[in-house]
Amino acid sequence: MNKIALTFAAVALMASCKENKQEEKTEEVQEVEVLGPMSEDNMENAVIYEANIRQYSPEGTFNAFTKDIPQLKDLGVKVIWLMPVYPISVKNRKATGGGFVSDIKDEKEREKYLGSYYAISDYTDVNPNFGTKEDFQNLVDTAHENGxxxxxxxxxxxxxxxxxxxxxxxxxYTQNEKGEIIDPIDPTTGKSWGWTDTADLNYDNKELWEAMTADMKYWVENHNIDGFRSDVAGEVPTEFWEQAVTKIEEVKPIFMLAESEKKDLFHKAFDMGYNWEGHHIMNKIAQGEETAEDWNKYMTKIDSVYQEDDMLMNFITNHDENSWSGTVQERMGDASEAMLALSFTVPGMPLIYSGQEYDMDHRLLFFEKDSIPKTKGKVWPVLVKLGKLKNENPALNGGKEAAAYKPLETSASKKVLAFEREKAGNKVVYIANMSKEPVKFSVNAEGSFEDYMSAEKVELQAGKEMELNAWEYKILINR
Structure with missing residues (x-):
């Protein structure tokens, strides 16, 4: 009887332990946070990261990038934009210098040219050089798991x-008078853009609309991606984008970024566009061709051109700028960090391009294999601080409910750029010497602040003289 009792007791204890473990397991599963669809709230304080899979690592694969996704959280990244991941056409593939690979006689020389990401042969497959669809899905899942x-x-x-x-x-496709398919044409000049490795699509054909929309929808339905960055979006009819977004959002809400500043794109189709004009002004200020006053004029223009809830992406580099116009150091030199801080503090969403976080100072090859540096130097800790401020301080909200932006008068208006962002009692003040010489000045602002980058206390008083070295900046926060 004792043995039987002990046996029942042991079984009961085991069953009890098993139930407890199951309960614990259930509790653990419940603690896992599921990432919902992109929302307007997410846009307010997000940082976007442009991932160049080919050049991100020596391997140039999805898996090599995926293992680094968790550390992107340190930079405040909430959106990962993947440059085209699809198979690249071989026919008319371009080589560095503009010629066709097929014209190169040396077979080994031909092999090194991998083509433009933007000459796509299949919208619903992945580039085998990057990995498999399973590898791609692991990238997406890992990103979602990391918020x-x-x-x-x-x-x-x-x-x-x-x-x-x-x-x-x-x-x-667009065809000439002979019925031959042609490459894309610049509508303003009637001449080729020079994208001769691609064939121009003709949106007069409504069946194309259906086919293109279906291919976009494929990635949302089958791989749970969260939206699209649309290349040369302004060259495609706005009506196409509007109907495409409507159909895709039958699956789930998506985030749409247009490589364009056309304001009509924002009405129904796109959440955000490129701040190309602002970027070019940054370059010109850094090169001494324009001044802080030009930036203030531009911000006044923004108020009149765009609706209050329109959103722009701010950047000091991207894949086009890096490969074709020059590195951050080439274009901005000693002004680089002040411009980086500016891109995080003005209304909108700041962009980080692959390699920027590692102080990359070379132009990545566009048609060939290349690789970014992977040593954390000066820029990484700056991005960590700026990302944290962007994520956590409502005064830098930059989406549909953006924080207020107010320019501040200074006694050196051509050299010193100063403005205030404010929301719900939170204030951020940006003050920068946008010149290559030290400057003494006063700013029309009052209050007690903390220098965010140095943690020093700062008192602003109207008329009180301040001094900044060449390209020195301050980000002040109220406490």
Whole structure:
């Protein structure tokens, strides 16, 4: 009897332990946070990261990038934009210098040219050089597990010359008077853009609208991606984007970034556009061609051109700027950090491009394999601080409910840029010497602040003289 009792007791204890473990397991599962769709709230304090998979690592694969996703949280990244991940056309593939790979006689020389990401042969597959669809899905899942959204670079204006539509649906393409498919044309000049490795799509054909929308929808339905960055979005009819977004959002809400400043794109289709004009002004100020006053004039213009809830992406570099216009150091020199801080503190969403966080100072090859540095130097800790401020301080909200932006008068208006952001009692003041010489000045502002980058206390008084070294900046926060 004792043995039987002990046996029942042991079984009961085991069952009890098993139930407790199951309860613990259930509790653990309940603690896992599921990332919901991108929302307007997410946009307010997000940092976006442009991932160049080919050049991000020596391997140039999805997996090599995926293992670094968790540390992007340190930079405040909430949105990962993947440059095109699709197979690249071989026909008319370009080489460095502008010629076609097919014209190169040396076979080994031809092999090193991998083509433009933007000459796509299949919208619903991945570049085998990057890995498999399973590897891609692991990237997306890892990003979601780390609280980050993933958007795909979408090229709706043109395809590569190997795309199956060329043979199966030539009516989808723009054709000349001879009935030959042509590369994209600049509508202002009537001449080729020079993108001769691509074939121009003709949006007069409404069947193309259906096919293109279906291919976009594929990635949302099958891989749970969160939106798209749309290449040369302004060259594609706004009506196409509007109907595409409406159909895709039958699956889930998505985030749309336009490589454009066309304001009509924001009405129904896109959440954010490129701040190209602001970027070019930053370059010109850094090069001594424009002044702080030009920035203030631009911000006044923004108020009149865009609606209050329109959103722009701010940047000091991206894949186009780096490869074709020069590195941050080439274009901005000693002004680089002041401009980086500016991109985080003005209304909008700041961008980090692959390699920027590692002080990259070389132009990445566009058609060939290259690689970014992976040593954390001067820029990484600056981005960590700026990302934290952007994520956590409502005074830097930059989306549909953006914090107020107010320019501050200074006694050196051409050299010193000063403005205040404010929301719900939180204030951030940016003051920078936008010149290559030290400057003494006063700013029309009052209050007790903390220098965010140095943690020193700062008292602002109207008329009180301040001094900043060349390209020195301060980000002041109220406590």
């Amino acid at each position: 980050m959204f993933v958007i795909l670079d979408w090229v709706a204006n043109h395809t590569g010359w190997d795309h199956n539509w060329i043979k199966e649906h030539p009516e989808y």
